[in-house]
Amino acid sequence: MHRSVIMAFLVATCIFSITLPDVFATTDQNEITPVSSQEESDSLVYVENIHDLLNQVKTKYAQGDKEAALTLATSAYLDNFEFLELPLKEAGQRELVDEMEDLMRIELRDMITNDASISAVNQHVDLILEKMDTVAKVIPEFGSVAMVILALAVIGVVVVSSKTKINRIGIP
Numbered sequence: 001m002h003r004s005v006i007m008a009f010l011v012a013t014c015i016f017s018i019t020l021p022d023v024f025a026t027t028d029q030n031e032i033t034p035v036s037s038q039e040e041s042d043s044l045v046y047v048e049n050i051h052d053l054l055n056q057v058k059t060k061y062a063q064g065d066k067e068a069a070l071t072l073a074t075s076a077y078l079d080n081f082e083f084l085e086l087p088l089k090e091a092g093q094r095e096l097v098d099e100m101e102d103l104m105r106i107e108l109r110d111m112i113t114n115d116a117s118i119s120a121v122n123q124h125v126d127l128i129l130e131k132m133d134t135v136a137k138v139i140p141e142f143g144s145v146a147m148v149i150l151a152l153a154v155i156g157v158v159v160v161s162s163k164t165k166i167n168r169i170g171i172p
Contacts, residue, residue, distance in 0.1 A: 043087055044078040047136045053080070054125045054132075061112060061121050069121075070112045077104040087139050096134065103128050 047108035061069040081104055088097045108128065112123050 011138050042140045043084060044136060046083050047132055047139070049080045049131055050076045051129060052076050054129055055084050057064075057108070057112075066112055066115070070109060073104070073112060076107075077101075084139060088135065091138050093138050094156050096131070096138070100128070100131055100135070103131065121159060 052079045053072045057076070058071045060066075060072060080101060085097050085101075088094075103124070108121070108124055111124055115126075
């Protein structure tokens with residue numbers, strides 16, 4: 001039994017290391033997608049960052065600092081939401097991604113650039129923040145997915161090895 005557990009662990013580790021990069025592979029060559037493991041595992045941090053940045057947008061815009069508000073809005077989208085797009089698309093939320101892109105990248109920035117009223121900008125930011133709550137509920141968290149895959153692989157290998165007597169392949 002001890003050899004079966006070791007064998008199961010080794011096989012699961014190999015399967016996990018082979019399949020893991022494919023979980024975050026891009027399918028659209030025109031899309032820039034983040035790939036570092038730190039970025040992949042911190043999806044909810046991006047959601048929190050977006051909340052913080054958009055609240056700062058409201059403050060700066062109300063203070064008349066249009067340039068700072070535009071920089072913050074751009075950062076909310078480019079430095080944060082871009083990293084959420086692929087996991088959202090993989091979760092079947094392409095329409096939500098498209099809507100958020102329009103709200104953040106196009107509409108909010110246009111409103112700031114074209115001197116929209118403070119109340120209009122605040123309402124628009126509030127709408128984006130509501131949608132971000134939906135994003136936070138939908139987005140798969142990398143760590144949970146990885147652990148499920150690993151657990152299933154280990155269980156599968158243990159079951160298969162015990163039924164097929166795989167320990168006869170000469171591992172001491």
